[in-house]
Amino acid sequence: MGRVEGRGLSNHWDTIQYLETLGFKISQYVELCHDVEQVKAYYHRLLETRNDLPYDIDGIVIKLNEFELQERLGELSRSPRWAVAWKFPPQQETTRVEDILVSVGRTGALTPVAILEPVRVGGVEVSRATLHNEDEVKKKDVRTGDTVTIQRAGDVIPEVVNVILSKRTGREKKFTMPGKCPVCGSKVERPEGEAIHRCTGxxxxxxxxxxxxxxxxxxxxxxxxxxxxxxxxxxxxxxxxxxxxxxxxxxxxxxxxxxxxxxxxxxxxxxxxxxxxxxxxxxxxxxxxxxxxxxxxxxxxxxxxxxxxxxxxxxxxxxxxxxxxxxxxxxxxxxxxxxxxxxxxxxxxxxxxxxxxxxxxAKKTPLSGKTFVLTGGLESLTRDQARKMIEDLGGRVSSSVSKKTDFVVVGADPGSKYDKALQLKVKTLDEEEFKKLIGK
Ligand SMILES: [Zn+2]
Incomplete structure (x- = not known):
């Protein structure tokens, strides 16, 4: 609500009702509760009927009604203290993994997908569930032929939660990530530090x-x-x-x-x-x-x-x-x-x-090829400004002093880099000398 004139609205409930009189559609499931017991009862009622709703929900939101109290509670950086979500547990079912295939996404990411014996989970038929990546398959040790628990929460893609080991027969087949893209045949790579395999084609x-x-x-x-x-x-x-x-x-x-x-x-x-x-x-x-x-x-x-x-x-x-x-x-x-x-x-x-x-x-700039190290505080420049000026003039800034360093710019209260510069006989510049060098 923006500006409202000629009408005092002091709470959320009245505001919603007022919006309805103006012709806005409001949810028919909004309810005013007067204590925690009523909130709990509402939660359980909705949990039982969630599958009859024409859309997926993953829980409810409880809001404090009075604006004055809302204000007193205030907000955290990303969420108000006067509104809180109470999530429903994800809906789970068990079924059998008929196969594990690999799908290739638009960015070339390869995702293992469990093809399932179709099962209804929360009113929706599920026949595929994501296994995310190779590590996840290994961690959960999902194999073709396994009986698994799957779950879906809200409209998130269903996922395999765990394997029911007691149902193993010994005929299950382990999964391995293909070395070649199943779509184009190019080499598949797993970049260092990433969990995702990618097609390189x-x-x-x-x-x-x-x-x-x-x-x-x-x-x-x-x-x-x-x-x-x-x-x-x-x-x-x-x-x-x-x-x-x-x-x-x-x-x-x-x-x-x-x-x-x-x-x-x-x-x-x-x-x-x-x-x-x-x-x-x-x-x-x-x-x-x-x-x-x-x-x-x-x-x-x-x-x-x-x-x-x-x-x-x-x-x-x-x-x-x-x-x-x-x-x-x-x-x-x-x-x-x-x-x-x-x-x-x-x-x-x-x-x-x-x-x-x-x-x-052969862009000859005064600083091309020169390496600088900055230490201590400068009076007229921030560290970032100094760095940018050096780089704009073709030089570069390093974080540590070595024999290859050309200049050490020494500001107020310099650190150990200054001592190192003296020790290695690297040319040092004070702020004035530095500014002269860069033409300021
Ligand atoms: Zn490919």
Missing amino acids: IACPAQIKENLAHFVSRGAMDMDGLGFKFLEQMVDKKLISDQADLFFLEKEDVMKMDRMGDKLAENLLNAIDKSRSPSLTNLIFALGIRNVGYHLADVLAKNFRSIDNLAKQSIDDLTEVHEIGPIVAESIYNFFHNPKNLKVLEKLKKGGVKFPKEKVV
Whole structure:
């Protein structure tokens, strides 16, 4: 409720009733309770009839009625103290696992799914339940043929809770994650530190729509007007099966899409045509290499200057670059060693996409290649401002002093880094000297 004039509303209940007189729809299950016993009775009544509701609920919310009391209780950062949820227990059933399949999501994530003997849980027939990931399957030791407890809570996807070990016959089959994507056959990878296996194929139909949406987006190939709905249709109608196919579309192909007109088709083809000369950064970003966002695409463009050169680098070469860690290096390396990805790159060239070569810009800035360490407080700059100024001028900031450090900027109350600088005879700068160096 915003501003209300000529009517004093002092509690939640009256407010809801008032809203109804104004024509708003209110829930027919709202009830005013006068003590805790009434709240409990309401909870149990609703728990018994929850499956008759036309929608899923996972519990009730109890609110304090009087506004004045609400105000006195106040709010925590994310939730009021005067409203509290009382969740229903999840609904459980037992059934048999007929098979364990792997589904591939739009991001290439492989999820093991239990195919179940159909069973009704809370009024809904369930025949599949998620097993989340490989670790989860192992932890719960779910095998094909097992009898399991499954549960659903609200509209969340049903999941397997546990195996009923006493029902084991010895004929159950253990699950192993496939090494190849069940949809496209590309190698499956589990990135270090992650629980999820992923398909590495850029042309995987399960991932293609997601990849396409990224490919055409701003900062990537920037194809104006080519929304997700269009891309989806193009894939479903088999007009395209990878990014490169976009550059081979003819007008008659585009006209096959629903609600397509002459003018719109031409606009789309124009947008595709215009994107044939991307900058190197945009092109690298557009490829959708895992862990390579726009900023890193820019770093790679500046360091390697062409796609062909980037593709040749070893993992060690890649990690030589400041800001490229081993995980990123590995995903770049794997990307350019996946034959399917290389085929798409070739096709992009054939489709008329220009692969730019960045000239070696010998941008001589006063600080290029220099390493700084900051210690102590500066008077006129925050640490972050100082860091940004150094980086803008081509230098970089490190957190520890070594022989490779060029300058240690020493502010008030410097720490042990100052002692280290003296010990290693690294050039130190006070705030004034630093500001002179950066031209401030
Ligand atoms: Zn795949």
